[in-house]
Amino acid sequence: MRVFLLASILSVLAGCGGLRIDTSHTSQGQDSRVQFVILHYTSSDLPRSLATLTHGEVSSHYLISAKPPTIYRLVDENRRAWHAGESEWRGRTWLNASSIGIELISPGYSETADGQRLWYPYPDEQIDALILLLKDIVRRHGVPPGNIIGHSDIAPLRKVDPGPLFPWKRLADAGLIVWPDAREVIRWQTRFARGGLPDVAWFQQQLEQQGYRVPRHGELDEATRRVIAAFQMKYRPSRFDGEPDAETAGLLAVLNGDAPADVPLAEDPGQGVSM
Known part of the structure; x- marks a missing residue:
């Protein structure tokens, strides 16, 4: 009874000014405008x-x-x-x-x-x-x-x-953004340094998976370099030259959990790596 009365009151209040809006039903299919x-x-x-x-x-x-x-x-x-x-x-x-x-x-x-x-x-x-x-x-x-x-x-x-x-x-x-595990990055970085870098198309696909708008033509053009630089500026700010390198590939591989299977895996990073 109380629920019915509350819904009726809300409907009357919403109808002030000649417009009647019934607010007694709420859809479950919604979320915040802020994404x-x-x-x-x-x-x-x-x-x-x-x-x-x-x-x-x-x-x-x-x-x-x-x-x-x-x-x-x-x-x-x-x-x-x-x-x-x-x-x-x-x-x-x-x-x-x-x-x-x-x-x-x-x-x-x-x-x-x-x-x-x-x-x-x-x-x-x-x-x-x-x-x-x-x-x-x-x-x-x-x-x-x-x-x-x-x-x-x-x-x-x-x-x-x-x-x-x-x-x-x-x-x-502070728990607000995801950050790649440093040991895993070194592990993948060493793997790419020894086994060779993926091609540009892989970098483009990985950057798109992160969220970036990036060309998907497999060429290292200026637009792709700018996107790589933006990614590096966030996760490797010591050098953000837009060049695809082993550390950038390692960061992407760890963040996305995806890397070419044909690149040999490095030893445990605790043994030390010289890049």
């Missing part, structure tokens, strides 16, 4: 970032300052923010409609006179605040680990943020 969380850096300081993200043509759901860290909510999570642009991950395109965007206050990088990029690290306190926010978002929306990604992952041909100094491993240690 992805995309991380960015702003390339500017806090005042300029706030101005750009609140009065310009781009926006994000959250902005996190550096020191002291403050989390600003600029767009309600049930609304679309304009932060991803042309993008793709795991076959889903134009991710603004299905993601939460988080901007981190950071200059990103500066360039030297000879064109070298000098990257700026993220303060620990800022990453602490980000992890707390991510845990809350994951709890409420059920975002899987593989869908917390960087702008460079969803648009590798045009974006490099959050950059090679973003501490993805800290997110992994």
Whole structure:
């Protein structure tokens, strides 16, 4: 009886203003609109970032300052923010409609006179605040680990943020993203170094399995190099030159659990490897 009365009251309340909506039935076939969380850096300081993200043509759901860290909510999570642009991950395109965007206050990088990029690290306190926010978002929306990604992952041909100094491993240690086991990576890296690298088509297939949009023509063109570099920037930031090598192959093999069967397996990595 109480359930019937509650449903009737809700129907009447929903009908205020002449529109009657019965809310007594709820479908089981649904989930959160939020399928992805995309991380960015702003390339500017806090005042300029706030101005750009609140009065310009781009926006994000959250902005996190550096020191002291403050989390600003600029767009309600049930609304679309304009932060991803042309993008793709795991076959889903134009991710603004299905993601939460988080901007981190950071200059990103500066360039030297000879064109070298000098990257700026993220303060620990800022990453602490980000992890707390991510845990809350994951709890409420059920975002899987593989869908917390960087702008460079969803648009590798045009974006490099959050950059090679973003501490993805800290997110992994917090249980937010998957991270490859280091011993297994060395084992597969040695296997590829001794037995030879897979062909470019294998790298392309493995990167696509991770979620990247990548050509599948078997050629090491500029687009494929950019995607490889984006992957390396996350999992092997010490060198992200876009070259397919044994360590990159090892990382992919461990993350995807897939590697060519005709490459001889290395000995236990505890014996030491010289690469």
